[in-house]
Amino acid sequence: MNAPFDLRSELQDWLSAAIAQAAPGAVPAIGLERPKQAQHGDYATTVALQLAKPLRANPREVATRIVAALKPSPWVESTEIAGAGFINIRLTPVARQAVVREIHARGALFGTSTAGHKRRVMIEFVSANPTGPLHVGHGRQAALGDALANVLAAQGWDVYREFYYNDTGEQINNLTRSVQARIRQLRDPDAPFPNAAYHGEYVRELARDYIATHPEDPQGENAEAVRVSAVAALRREQDRDLAAFGVRFDNYYLESSLYTEGHVERTVEALVKSGQTYEQDGALWLKTTGYGDDKDRVMKKSDGAFTYFVPDVAYHVTKWARGFERVINVQGADHHSTVTRVRAGLRALAIGIPDGFPDYLLHQMVTVMRGGEEVKISKRAGSYVTVRDLIDEVGRDAVRFFFLMRKADSQLTFDIELAKVQTEENPVYYVQYAHARICSVLRQAQQAGIDRTTILQARLDPLTSAYENALLRLLADYPVMVEAASRDLAPHAIPFYLKDLAAAFHSYYNAEHFLVKDPDLRLARLSLVAATGQVLKNGLALLGVAAPEQM
């Protein structure tokens, strides 16, 4: 296949040549933006404004010199200098229409790039403790991490998805005690249940499950066996939920393996050897304040156990050692405080890990509304909404789309009734409907004897109306949008783009007929419509949302 045609690069090269002549030595980054108003042209650049200061010249004069040096281009109909020194570029119809041909040529690959050069990137997400089912917060993270992984893969990165199980430590001990208490209650309903234990109904199920499979230990006295049984059962359940959500991982990393394989021990030794630790109050401390932390952190508690951040550091050493120079951790913002200290631990080791490793995508909390009231999320109280509940009630596509419609920095309110009941207000249906409608049009074209190959090869020059130009412009913006979503770790840009694209299509649909008498116009419109369908499908695929052919 030929190298993808990239109009923006063409224009940047074209401007660059003129700048080299008009302002020798200046090599500015040439930003091309979409003017807010169509009458200002198809693209605009502020490069003259940026060059004005270093050249000590009037921006309009700089713009004049650049424009005078521009060579004729088959893509550019006209240029004009406007306002303070903007250079507005008006494309030829051929340049606007070229994107349709490009979409048909590249199909599912339209919007992808090789920018990542197959470099490896690990995305760690969900990483729920096996102490209960996945709740809505994990759902947001699953949707976010999965979409981010898709976006980075689309940009040419070799993406590796990892789930980290904290299958050891105090919270697991608490789970074990909780299950043991429920086992005792099975024999004696009056047996005490600790207040701090996990109260969820699932703990009773784990207890019943244990005595059914461990006849040799009817009292649940073997804590290790109870732990293994409970963790395994919860992992199976989490796996089922993730599968139902359409999320898969390349690897599940067990915290316990960090101990059994000696990673924790070696990390501690290395940190002690680095000379950045000290003992105080019977505990071992790391001088994280040397790396931007506001206080030093305990590594080894006075009871001899390590604090959570030690295995965390050891875990990230393994990520680095496994060859991932880029790692993105998707986490709730309530874990924000770990960022500084994990990085501090890695820097203290001085094994070449740069500052800023790993990278983090932190998301704000999720609130669930049911029946106009907030549902409190408390694992211990056993009152929360699980990912499974949401998928069952709302549907996988809507759940994913809703979780991705907010930027990670925004708190998200998931109103179950709204997502479920008012389907006509649900944006995911709006976008999916646009795709289904396009498929319907193409089916009718096919029934009229117009085959797909003919549509893909149609002459495009009849596409000149305002509706068509609006669609062409949005289609051309798709690869730029995906690139930005990747660069900014901002998958939410995709749902917003898709809503805009669907809206432009629905307007077009209501304003014009596609299956018109004029064969050239008919084919050109069908070609544009097919291209729109392809891009909707590509975008939805990044979100992990289905693109139905009929609804």
Place this chain on the structure above:
RNA sequence: GCGCCGUUAGCUCAGUUGGAUUUAGAGUGCUGCCCUCCGAAGGCAGAGGUCAGGGGUUCAAGUCCCUUACGGCGCACCA
């Protein structure tokens, strides 16, 4: 008290490395229209905002800096 995030239309939210004519966008809600015609799960039009308040930087600030207020989350020898 310290740190991070947020504050944009009645409500829910976008706003791309700060950019353009006295006009800051979308959805939803509200008002009024559009199917003898490719799926009305759609479209068109209208009303609705001193971009939380105040300073500052800049030719140019919703966007950057400082500050105040309000809200969320952290600040454990829990993860």
